[in-house]
Every structure is written in structure tokens, then in C-alpha cells.
Amino acid sequence: MQNMNLDKLNNEVLLEIENGSDFKNMHGIDKTNIIDHIQYPELKDFFNPLSNLIEKHWVVFDEDKENGKEGYLIFYSERDNEFGIGTKINLKQIKNTGTFIGIYGSFLDTVASM
Secondary structure, three states: OOOOOHHHHHHHHHHHHHHOOOOEOOOOOEOOOHHHHEEEEEEEEEEEOOOOEEEEEEEEEEOOOOOOOOOEEEEEEOOOOEEEEEEOOOOOOOOOEEEEEEEEEOHHHHHHHO
16 A cells, blocks of 8 residues: 555545536535545545444545544545545444445545435
């Protein structure tokens, strides 16, 4: 994962937002406020309950930056070359580990799936 170009990933997310059509998801995220939730890619552990394994993914979006426990995260999966959704914590109470929810496709497809 050291070969991941974080600037390129960040720019691809911003470009997809810029070029995307207007949208609004069930959490009130839309084209006018989405930039407030974008963060520079940061590697985070996610517990995947389907495989019972911990996976590492690049978080690019935080639904609630002020809250360390609640709110959804959108991450980029290098393995799948797509974006997915996770939570900040997990039910197994593994420290500093979120829960993997699923892979949804492009960044904006993932935002719409929240």
C-alpha cells in the first residue's frame, strides 16, 4: 500500500464531485456541502464481519468529522479499485477499527448509497 498515490486519489475524488450532476442522499449530503466531509486519504482498519478479517482502506470522506464514534466513512479499496462504506467503530470493540459495510462503486455512487 505504500505505492498508493494519495494526491492522485484525492484529486480523483474532487474531480468526480466537480464533474458530477447534482445529488442529495438520505443524510443530507449534496453538491453544496459535500466538500465539508472530504478528507485527505488516511489509512484505516476496518473489521469485515463476512470474512472475519481486518482490512486496510483509504478513508476519503467523514460524515461527521466532529464525532469520533458516529457517522459513516467512505473509503477507497485498492483491492477492488472502488469505493465503499464503513463505520468508525466495530461491535467487537477492536480499538481504532471501523466496520466494513460494503463496496458500492464510484465515489458518488457510494455517497448516494449512504
